[in-house]
Amino acid sequence: MKPLRPEILALEPSGIMKVAADHLDDPEVIPLWFGESDIVTPAFVREAAVRALEAGKTFYGPTRGHVPVREAIERYLHRVYGIAVHPDRITLPGSTMLTVMMTCQCILRPGDEVILISPYWPNIRTVVEVLGGVPIDVRLEEGPERWHLDLGRVEAAIGPRTKAIYVNSPSNPTGWIMQPHEQRALLELCREHGLALVADEVYHRNVFEGPDPAPSFLALAEEDEPVFVLNGFSKAWAMTGWRLGWMVHPKSLATPMRVLSEVNNTGATSFAQYGGIAALEQGEAFVAEFRERTRHNRDLVMRILGTHPRVRLLRPEGAFYAFPRIEGLADSLAFCRRLVAEEKVGTAAGYTFGRGNESHIRLCFAIRPERLEIALERIRDFLDRWP
Ligand SMILES: Cc1ncc(COP(=O)(O)O)c(C=O)c1O
Known part of the structure; x- marks a missing residue:
């Protein structure tokens, strides 16, 4: 056993998987636990990948991405943000998840601290731990209308071992969208303290009001400062499995x-990259259609769940998750396990999204509205009789 690292042996499934694992094969369960919809990737994207496959794109390619896809990303960034990004700055290594891992590999040595703006997607914490780093949570506050980032608390968490700040906007799990003035202030703080900034913008097109795409650190970062803006195809173009x-x-x-x-x-998989080009170049109608569905679904969640007397739910501004606080809840894992066993609705336990979230659950509202409505009614019925 000696050569195995104890922090690896100690790894546990997230509070998403801990709820889901025993129920994945149950067709009666309505799954709101994972971050995806029930929509198959649009046909024009699938067809582009099939054409690439038929054309023999089955070989190794440049490891930072095939040239046509990197050029397509450059054109896309210019079109949607009006920003010219130098091709030396664009890398497509595989999944967005992999960009998180590689970014942290660029920054962290064992013992280094990373400030994670929480509530956060649990994999970011695990990446830091796998690399021997130390995650430090700074939690957004639940204001009367919106989630709120207190920069003073971020600054107070910076110590001699702090190397980076990770922030995700639009946010999984809260739906919070960081405003440009907040981005400028956070970047200034990083500059003052010599920290790297990791901005996870994978939900950049999943916005319900305000600008589309959501405000980006791309608009603020200098060409060669330690800012990493992460993005991907999964969430805007229904390409999670790619x-x-x-x-x-x-x-x-x-x-x-x-x-x-x-x-x-x-x-990244060679022929899949050509599907990516189609998504970037022909995907606007799909992005808009998907946004309409999730906006409608967000309103359903607010109406059915947000009005329940035991629920406190800030209206999600983007992404496709709701993160309600349930009055009186102290064990989110037990709650979600009972909910799936009794009502056949799969949700994720709040504790896994960082400290201070034991009273919350996360649900993904990207599935088709008729099914979502049934799931929400079941949650409401469960809450009526809980505990
Ligand atoms: C905040 C955040 N970042 C990154 C990812 C990873 O995305 P991908 O599936 O494209 O690797 C996810 C997936 O759920 C996410 O929620």
């Missing part, structure tokens, strides 16, 4: 990223 994402990183990392990409995955 494992395709990209990042914009400091220009000086072009060569190191080529090598890191080689040792992590040796590049």
Whole structure:
């Protein structure tokens, strides 16, 4: 046993999987636990990948992504943000998840601290721990109308070992969207303290009001400062199973990223990358349609669940999750397990999204509205008789 790292042996499934594991094969369960819809990737994207496959795109490619897809990302960023990003800054190594891992590999040595703006997607914490780093939670506050980032608390958490701040907007699980003035202030703080900033913007097109895409750190970051803007295809174009994402990183990392990409995955799946080009270039109608569905669903959640007397739910501004606080709840895992056993609705336990979330559950509202409505009614009935 000696050569095995204790922190690896201690790894446990997240509070999403701990609820789901025993029920994955039950067709009666309405799944709101994972971060995806029930929509198959649009046909024009699938067809582009099939064409690439038929054309023999089955070989190794450049490890930072095939040239046509990196050029398509460059054009896309210019079109949706009006920003010219130098191609040396764009890497598509595989999934968005992999961009998180590679970014942290660029920043962290064992013992280094990373401030995680919480509630957060649990995998970010696990990446930090796998690399021997130390996650430090700074929780958003639940204001009367919106989630709120208290920059003073972020600054107070910075210590001699702090290397980076991770923030995700639009946010999984809260639906919070960071405003440009908040982004500017956080970036300034990173600059003052010499910290890297990891901005996870994978939900950039999943916005209900306000600008589309959501405000991005791309608009603020200098070409060669330690800012990593992570993005991907999963959430805007219903491509979760494709494992395709990209990042914009400091220009000086072009060569190191080529090598890191080689040792992590040796590049993203070749033919899948051509599906990615189609999504970027022909995907606007789908993005808009999906946004309408999730906005409608967000309103359903607010109406059916948000009005329950035991529920406190801030209206999600983006992404496709609701993160309600349930009055009197102290054990979110037990709650979600009982909910799935008794009502056949799969949700995720709040504790897994960082400290201070034991009274919350997360539900994904991207599935078709008729099914979502049934699930919400079941949750409401459960709450009526709980505990
Ligand atoms: C905040 C956040 N970042 C990154 C990812 C990873 O995305 P992908 O499936 O494209 O690897 C997810 C997936 O749920 C996420 O919620």
